[in-house]
Amino acid sequence: MDHRPQAWGRPRDDIYGAYDGSYLQNSGPKTATQSPVVTGTSVIAIKFKDGVVMAADNLASYGSLARFTDVKRLRPFLDTSIVGFGGDVSDMQFLDRHLNELAIDESYEHESTSAAAASPEGQGEQGAATSAPAGKLNAANLHKYLSKLMYRRRNDFDPLWNQILVAGFDGQTKPFLASVDLRGTTFSSPSLATGFGAMLAQPIMRKYAATEEDAARLTRDEAVNVVKECMKVLFYRDARSLDRYSIAVVTKDGVELSENEQLEKQSWAFAERIRGYGTQTV
């Protein structure tokens, strides 16, 4: 009996000779994600009076093949923020696992600080805690965290091939919306869109919320309608898109996520007039 677990299940050396491990790849450079493989297309989001709306379709493409048609690309974080992922799906899943860990740690942390805050001796240890609601990790904090993570990975030449939108609230409990990409570039705007959405949806959204003041006048219903309209335009013209999509609304009351929306009131009448688009035979 061989008592060493590392030898179990391997061909016995005394019978077969030393194990030839040469077929295992053990040389050459490490190959990080050098190009995305299974990808998600646009994510779009717009701020309104008391929150943010975000949407992304449920498709994961393998090149031009519509490979997975039920992939959720919006993920809520701690019921205070939403993170939307465009780009490589495996990198998205990696980040999703990572954010799960972070959320669990944060929940434990938060539990202990709220207990400390309740007792009189726990006061005054953190002056900054007064600005953020109950000292929770808010969307602005989460965005900073993700941007540092993405920038670090680009510095290591091992990027996570995503463009990410983060929506929620900042430290002053104002609606927050910002983006990070695979190079760690960050920016924020009243409305944001990744991928094809930046060309097709962003101009439409900017008509409704060109400035922060415009966004602060927008109602929830208006914002949701704009986003739904944009998803329709994207489905019309983005070949890597789907008519099933997820839409999330984040307000002070939390995240409302609906992951199986169907595009409504499509009109393909325009296609008739475009040669090669519709059913013309010539």
Next chain:
Amino acid sequence: MAAMFSQNPLMNGPNYSISDTPRINAPEGAREHRFDPYTDNGGSTLAIAGADFTIMAGDTRLASGYSINTRHYPKLFKIGGTTADQKDATIVLSVVGFAADGEALKERLDTICKMYRYRHGKPMSVKACAQRLSTILYQKRFFPYYAYAILGGLDEEGKGAVYSYDPVGSYEREQCRAGGAAASLIMPFLDNQVNFKNQYVPNSGEGHALQERERRPLTRSEVEVLVKDAFDGAVERHIEVGDGLQIMAITKDGIEEVMLPLKKD
């Protein structure tokens, strides 16, 4: 028993899982290069030093390719204040080029200035900060921060000071400097209007006898007009410049910040 004397490294040496097997032929930390870690996010910056002030400006457009990512991306940052809102800061850094590197550079320099204040009990002088910024940039000589930085403040005598940099840390103190996408459009204008290049005293002679116009530091109101004109010109001719103009005026009383609109086309 024979297995005990096996030549198989898996059994005698340290035991690796397959993915951890040491890479014999690859040099330490080797990576394949196909991913381009840089982009140019456009935008332009400008700084002019006066007798007792420095004015810095930058547009607020963030572009990549033909897309405008956002119309509100400030390129000017107050550096080395004691608080997060930087209200007691005395130095301004402007960065343009690759936005993520610019952000990282700004945060490094700000941390260093804060640490300096904490250790020495006084704010960092612009001169010291300028040298340190050069060192930070040069430390990444072989994977540079792709950012054109300009540092502005007041020197020990209270005179306006502008330091300009290239991405790898070469720097000099100047009277004025334009950086970024429209630098080549703005800089000649500044040469003429700030340093009075190619300006001569009328009827002072012909050829070499021509007398140059005497140089004098500009007043604050003159500089403010110059900055606006420079950017209006750049916006007209450069597609990556526009949306908003962020101006910071550094005087002995602190830093004043103004936002003005620029063309959004």
